[in-house]
Amino acid sequence: KAGVTQTPRYLIKTRGQQVTLSCSPISGHRSVSWYQQTPGQGLQFLFEYFSETQRNKGNFPGRFSGRQFSNSRSEMNVSTLELGDSALYLCASSRDGVNEKLFFGSGTQLSVL
Amino acid sequence: SQQGEEDPQALSIQEGENATMNCSYKTSINNLQWYRQNSGRGLVHLILIRSNEREKHSGRLRVTLDTSKKSSSLLITASRAADTASYFCATALIQGAQKLVFGQGTRLTINP
Numbered sequence: 001k002a003g004v005t006q007t008p009r010y011l012i013k014t015r016g017q018q019v020t021l022s023c024s025p026i027s028g029h030r031s032v033s034w035y036q037q038t039p040g041q042g043l044q045f046l047f048e049y050f051s052e053t054q055r056n057k058g059n060f061p062g063r064f065s066g067r068q069f070s071n072s073r074s075e076m077n078v079s080t081l082e083l084g085d086s087a088l089y090l091c092a093s094s095r096d097g098v099n100e101k102l103f104f105g106s107g108t109q110l111s112v113l
Numbered sequence: 114s115q116q117g118e119e120d121p122q123a124l125s126i127q128e129g130e131n132a133t134m135n136c137s138y139k140t141s142i143n144n145l146q147w148y149r150q151n152s153g154r155g156l157v158h159l160i161l162i163r164s165n166e167r168e169k170h171s172g173r174l175r176v177t178l179d180t181s182k183k184s185s186s187l188l189i190t191a192s193r194a195a196d197t198a199s200y201f202c203a204t205a206l207i208q209g210a211q212k213l214v215f216g217q218g219t220r221l222t223i224n225p
Binding site for chain 1 (some may be wrong): 156157218
């Protein structure tokens with residue numbers, strides 16, 4: 001089975017721009033969640049989708065949004081980028097959520113200049 | 114604030130020695146999971162232990178869970194250079210969102 005695939009691996013943007021990150025989960029997994037990792041704040045939950053519905057959202061501003069498609073692939077979007085958005089963005093998938101182990105992708109390293 | 118607090122923040126040992134990392138949390142959990150992260154990469158799942166379990170093993174890994182003390186420990190026996198990584202505990206709450214709450218992690222260095 002192919003693992004969780006995140007694209008792109010690296011991104012460099014400037015303040016004010018927007019960015020879209022993509023995540024393809026493991027085949028058969030319907031839950032996709034997103035986490036932001038920074039040296040200062042550690043791993044923070046962004047949101048979780050299951051069968052195209054957002055089930056949960058973390059404490060991030062509305063500039064952070066996401067969606068999930070019928071094939072379970074997910075995208076997250078950050079608009080009006082700020083310097084503090086520089087982080088490693090990790091996507092994880094599972095069949096049904098956090099009652100089982102999550103499979104993480106390699107992440108997208110976003111740098112905002 | 115983080116649900117999980119990990120201790121120590123950094124640990125450096127010689128190859129072949131055992132490494133123990135501890136995790137404490139604040140609220141009731143459904144399960145607790147341990148993950149490993151090599152520098153700048155994604156997280157790799159190690160062990161999931163449910164709230165009604167006290168101990169689990171996987172190869173050289175042993176995880177314990179004490180729900181009365183709201184704490185868990187990860188023991189890596191006979192460490193190898195390849196075990197050098199950051200280790201995170203993560204909790205899934207009983208009453209809460211479908212999310213994992215991560216600790217700040219323990220940076221483990223195995224010296225040859």
